[in-house]
Amino acid sequence: MRDITVASTPDYTVRTPRTPGTPGLLPRISGESAPAAAASALPRDRAAARPRERRTLTRADWIGTAVEALARDGLRAVAVEPLAERLGATKGSFYWHFRDRNALLQAAVEHWERTAIDEELERLELIADPIERHNATVAGLNASPKDVKIFMVLLWNADHPVIGPAVERIVHKRMAFSQRLREQAGLSPEQAERSAVHAYSVWLGLQLLRQAVPGLIPQEMNGENLADYVAELGRIAVGL
Template sequence: MSRLSREQWASAALDALSSGGLAAVAVEPLATRLGTTKGSFYWHFGGREELVQAALQLWRQASTTSIIERLESGDAPASERLRQLFTQVFAPPARTDADLALLADADHPLVASALADVTEQRLGYITALFRELGFSPARARRRALLAYSTYLGQLQLLRTAPDLLPKHGPARTAYADDILAALLSDQPAKRA
């Protein structure tokens, strides 16, 4: 049996969190699932809280930081980066389950802190895109809040009434495009 890495443990913890909430991040079941012992866990972590923190950091990287980095790696204009962002977040990746689970456990101090940090990172990025499109700082922040509120509303619909949302393909793209069109409906004219 090969030794598991810290990242493999964190990834398994994030998978457990995504499917069963914070309560599912338990060392013994994870060790069994990974085909290892609790000793492997204690080689990398001082306790469950440290594992939860590592899983939350992995979630932040996968669900926010890497998406922003990918969008910023090209030379697409802000409107296209917003469209790509909306198309991606309104066609949920696997990590959307983690967002749902974390929102359900938002009263836990570690989760609350991670959610606050990620929310601010996401809002900051969306605000910056609206600023690039010519919105004043205050209007850009309001538009970002509206966009993010729409995302959170979609997460709630995924939990309570998933059949209301378009599943994939052209209908999903049209849904994202309609949201973006509403958010850009009174975009300031570009200055030459």
């Protein structure tokens, strides 16, 4: 007769053979709990189907993704649903950090303004020689195609209630810096103002043509070449 173990519970009695390796019993794995052992025995496809843990998105995550979308696809790309899909998040995560789309747009534009405009002007201010600073300024305007594209997107959408004030701030900052630089180089305030306006107009015109009619402006006209060209046209425009 086979040896039988009787295990009693308040509700019922279970009879199980003590024979090792009895079919239907989970093997005990040394150092591993029963739930863990059961999980390790799951088929791979079922284990893979479990949702991965998502990290908690921060306000900075949404802002950074919005700036990238602005540079990649323009203003229309800064919208809640496509950004949430890109981040693998829900719209609830968005509304935890922002009141609405305009709030995100304002935060993204202000972040870009601070990093691409304010910090760059602060860096240029450290260059003592005004001529050297001027050349570095013009070269810096074209150093980042991404920043150029973002500014052109903002410029094209200057009638937007959030973007309009930002464009005005950015242009005034750049123009004030440029005019002050020219005065330090020896121009009168009137000459410096005209020269700054003409030089900035030339730069904007070149960027618009480059985007609207690709190939019209030679690709090699970048960096120092473009800086020299803009400076020359500015001098001609103001009669210097």
